[in-house]
Amino acid sequence: DAMVIQNPRYQVTQFGKPVTLSCSQTLNHNVMYWYQQKSSQAPKLLFHYYDKDFNNEADTPDNFQSRRPNTSFCFLDIRSPGLGDAAMYLCATSAQGAYTGELFFGEGSRLTVL
Amino acid sequence: DAKTTQPPSMDCAEGRAANLPCNHSTISGNEYVYWYRQIHSQGPQYIIHGLKNNETNEMASLIITEDRKSSTLILPHATLRDTAVYYCIGTSYGKLTFGQGTILTVHP
Numbered sequence: 001d002a003m004v005i006q007n008p009r010y011q012v013t014q015f016g017k018p019v020t021l022s023c024s025q026t027l028n029h030n031v032m033y034w035y036q037q038k039s040s041q042a043p044k045l046l047f048h049y050y051d052k053d054f055n056n057e058a059d060t061p062d063n064f065q066s067r068r069p070n071t072s073f074c075f076l077d078i079r080s081p082g083l084g085d086a087a088m089y090l091c092a093t094s095a096q097g098a099y100t101g102e103l104f105f106g107e108g109s110r111l112t113v114l
Numbered sequence: 115d116a117k118t119t120q121p122p123s124m125d126c127a128e129g130r131a132a133n134l135p136c137n138h139s140t141i142s143g144n145e146y147v148y149w150y151r152q153i154h155s156q157g158p159q160y161i162i163h164g165l166k167n168n169e170t171n172e173m174a175s176l177i178i179t180e181d182r183k184s185s186t187l188i189l190p191h192a193t194l195r196d197t198a199v200y201y202c203i204g205t206s207y208g209k210l211t212f213g214q215g216t217i218l219t220v221h222p
Contacts, residue, residue, distance in 0.1 A: 004157075033209075042201070042212035043158065090157050101148040101205050105157030 003027050006091050006106035013081050014114050021076040021109045023091030032074040033103065034066060035090040043090055049074060078111075086113045116141035116204030123217040126196075132189040134216050136202030139183040145206045147178060149187045151198040152215075158201065161187065192220045 004025045013019045023032065030051050035043040047056045049068045063085070065077040076089055088110050092103040119137040126132040138147060148163040162169055162176045164185070169176045175188040189196055201215040 042214055043152075043210075045209060045211070048209065088155075092157070101146055101163060101203065101207070101210060102160050103150075103158075103210060105159070108155075108157050 004106035006109045012112045016080045019078050023074045025093045029093035031094040033092040037088040081113045118202045120216045126192045132192040134187040137184045138204045141204045145204045147185050148203045150201045153198045
């Protein structure tokens with residue numbers, strides 16, 4: 001059974017039209033991450049939540065925002081998608097209680113910007 | 115995070131052991147070595163991690179040199195489904211910084 005579920009798997013949006021990607025988890029993990037993976041590149045961390053504490057990476061554009069209304073759900077909002085934001089967006093979680101490098105990833109949401 | 119260096123690609127015959135090397139000469143004393151793999155169009159999958167000692171689980175074995183400057187991931191009997199990008203990451207906490215990894219191709 002999938003433990004980290006991302007929706008939608010595929011999203012097509014128009015240049016500048018806001019988009020929201022969702023992630024839910026059944027693991028009760030308190031850390032949730034969002035990664036961006038462009039074609040033929042390695043995943044790049046955008047931000048993460050430790051419980052309700054939001055931690056942004058220094059080079060993450062302001063165009064990317066996130067919300068975590070409860071332990072199970074986390075959302076990635078892209079306010080004005082540009083062509084350069086076309087990518088796979090990966091959600092991941094890690095175990096409760098402490099940071100650990102053992103992350104559980106979802107299958108990803110592939111964003112196309114027209 | 116420690117900087118890691120991996121060969122860009124490797125081949126392996128099905129049924130043989132696949133040995134994937136990783137150099138992490140700048141790794142600090144409290145940084146673990148993690149291995150992940152990513153099959154095409156899927157999310158990365160955790161394989162194994164270690165600090166100093168060699169580790170083994172149902173997926174793979176991890177051999178870390180005594181000076182901790184390099185490690186080798188061993189898939190003992192590679193199958194076609196093991197074809198993937200393999201990432202070696204050094205970190206002391208949960209923020210994984212992925213390098214370019216090694217593309218492992220397992221052929222019949």
